[in-house]
Amino acid sequence: MTSVKNVKIGNKWIGDIFPCYIIAEIGTGYRNYNEAKNLIDSAIQSGINAIKFQTFEANTITTKNNFIDMKETGKISQYDLFKQLEIPKQTQIKIVQYAKENNITIFSAPSHLNDLKFLKELDLPVYKIGSDLACHIPLLKEVAKLQKPIILSTGMCSLEEIRESVKSIQSMGNDQIVLLHCVSDYPAKIDDSNLNTISNLKDEFDLPVGFSDHSIGTLIPTTAATLGANIIEKHFRDIRNTPSPDDVHSLTKEQFSNLIQSIRTIEKAKGTGIKEPVESEQK
Numbered sequence: 464m465t466s467v468k469n470v471k472i473g474n475k476w477i478g479d480i481f482p483c484y485i486i487a488e489i490g491t492g493y494r495n496y497n498e499a500k501n502l503i504d505s506a507i508q509s510g511i512n513a514i515k516f517q518t519f520e521a522n523t524i525t526t527k528n529n530f531i532d533m534k535e536t537g538k539i540s541q542y543d544l545f546k547q548l549e550i551p552k553q554t555q556i557k558i559v560q561y562a563k564e565n566n567i568t569i570f571s572a573p574s575h576l577n578d579l580k581f582l583k584e585l586d587l588p589v590y591k592i593g594s595d596l597a598c599h600i601p602l603l604k605e606v607a608k609l610q611k612p613i614i615l616s617t618g619m620c621s622l623e624e625i626r627e628s629v630k631s632i633q634s635m636g637n638d639q640i641v642l643l644h645c646v647s648d649y650p651a652k653i654d655d656s657n658l659n660t661i662s663n664l665k666d667e668f669d670l671p672v673g674f675s676d677h678s679i680g681t682l683i684p685t686t687a688a689t690l691g692a693n694i695i696e697k698h699f700r701d702i703r704n705t706p707s708p709d710d711v712h713s714l715t716k717e718q719f720s721n722l723i724q725s726i727r728t729i730e731k732a733k734g735t736g737i738k739e740p741v742e743s744e745q746k
Contacts, residue, residue, distance in 0.1 A: 466478060466479035466480055467479055467665050467669050467670055467671050467672070467693070468638070468669055468670055468671070469481070469671070470612050470639050470640070470641050470670075470671055471612070471639075472484065472513070472568065472588060472589045472612050473513070473568040473588045473589075475512055475568075477641055477671045477673075477693050477694060478671050478693060479671075479691070479693065481693075482727070482730055483673075483688050483692060483693060483694065483695055483726050483730065484512050484513070484673070484693060484694045484695075485510070485511045485512045485513075485694075485695050485697075485722075485723055485726070486511065486512065486513045486514070486515050486694060486695070486696040486697070487502075487506040487509070487511040487513070487514050487515070487697065487698075487699035487719065488515045488516075488675075488696055488697060488698045488699060489502040489503070489506070489514055489515070489516050489698075489699055490515075490516070490517055490698055490707070490709050490713075491517070491548045491707045491708060491709050492698070492699065492700045492701065492704055492707045492709060492710070492713065493550075493701075493704055493705070493707075494704070494705045495554065496554050496557050496558065496561075498701070498703075498704040498705065499516075499554070499557075499558045499561070500561060501701040501703050501704055502514075502699060502700075502701050502704065503558070503561060503562055503565065503567065503569075504565075505699070505701050505715075505716040506567075506699050506716070506719070507565060507567050508716060508720075509699075509716045509717075509719040509720040509723060510719075510720060510723045510724075511567075511699075511719070511723070512568065513567065513568035513569065513570065513589075514562055514567060514568070514569045514570075514699075515569070515570055515571065515572065515591055515696065516550075516555070516558060516569070516570075516571050517550075517571060517572055517574070517593075518550075518555060518571045518572065518573050518574060518578040518581065518582055519545065519549065519574035519575070519578060520545075520549060520574075520575070520577070520578070521542050521543075521545040521546040521549055523574065523575040523577055523578075524541075524545055524574045524575065525541040525542050525545055526541075526542065527540060527542045528540075529541040529542070531544060533649065533708065534711075535708040535710070535711055536708050544708075548707075548708075552581055555571070555581075555585075556585065559585050559587070568588060568589075569587070570587045570588060570589045570590060570591060571585075571587065571590075571591065572590070572591035572592060572593045572596075573590070573592075573602070573606070574593070574595075574596065575602075576601070576602060576605060579602065579605055579606060583609070587611070588611065588612070589611055589612040589613070589614060590606050590609070590611055590612070590613050590614070591613075591614045591616070592606065592613060592614070592615045592616060593616055594616040594617060594618030594619055594620070594645050594647045594675075595618075595619075595647070597615060597616060597617055597618070597619075597620050597624070597625070597628055598620065598624050598627070598628060600627070600628070600631045603615075603628055603631045603632050604631055604632070604634070604635050606632075607631070607632040607633075607634075607635035607636075607637040608635050608637075610636070610637055610639075611637075611639070612639040612640070612641065613632060613637065613639060613640050613641070614641045614643060614673075614694070614696075615628060615629070615632070615640060615641070615642050615643065616643040616645045616675050617642055617643060617644060617645055617664075618645035618646055618647030618675070619647045622667065625642065625664070625668075626667075629642075629668060629670070640668075640670050641670065641671045641672070641673060641693065641694060642664050642668060642670055642671070642672045642673070643672070643673045643674060643675040643694065643696060644657075644658070644660045644661050644664060644672060644673070644674050644675070644687075644692075645674070645675040645676075645677070646677060646678075647677070648677060649677050649708075649709070649711075649712060650677055650678055650679045650711050650712040651676070651677040651678045651683075651712070652678075653678060653682075653683060656678065656683050656686075656687075658674070658683070658686060658687050658690050659690070661673075661674060661687060661690050661691055661692050662690065662691055665691070671693040671694065672691075672692065672693060672694075673687075673692045673693050673694025673695060673696065674687035674688075674692040674694070674695055674696070675696040676695065676696065676697050676698075676712075677698070677712045678712060679711065679712055680718075681714065681718060681721060681722040681725065684697055684722060684726075685722060685725045685726060685729070688725075688726040688729055688730075689729050695722075695726065697713075697714055697719070697722065698712055698713035698714070699713055699714060699716075699719055700713035700714065700715060701715070701716070702715060
């Protein structure tokens, strides 16, 4: 079995011959700059490779007659919820500056073409496209034009939809694509994980494939890494911060550190795949 195409993010390569790339999704886990700093500091200490945040405005991400009904939020207007979680652009600028000062890769997911105009000014090394916008062809093409790597999450997508989205990015002369298998449920059920999709997507597209996890705990993302996920993205929280709707499927610093240690141990255990006596057996 041949390795997938390699993609470089910052100074790290993503692909089958490289260590799994670990992303801490800080999402809605902060309400201000100080809380964002808590998350960044804790995430760095846990050993992650990158931090991802979200860029959106309530006015362009939803409408006032859409409602969400989750245990963590109750029944609430999506507009009102996103308005509460909206982060001022000036705060986002400071977050990016702080991450860069601390030598950690940081990037965001634009939720609208207006968001992309803002993010262009921040000189990010990679762009994430969330599952809800995975089929937004005009947005995909505009991001692709920037000739930066694109991490495309595929929750809720059919294989044919993924084909169309990948083709639209490649049509702009950009083949720096990493796909993320994802289950867009919060929290996601173990029975819905369908982790064998990771290898199937690799075979279909010859691209690196990771896993964006919304399950509770560390078992499912650890298993995804065992099955060959090139990236693991998991929500991160800090117990000092304001409670967030994402907390139920987020990990603390200690939990995230344990996840990473498990993945690194798995990588050592996988070995070369060549069947021959190891040194201890030869002795």
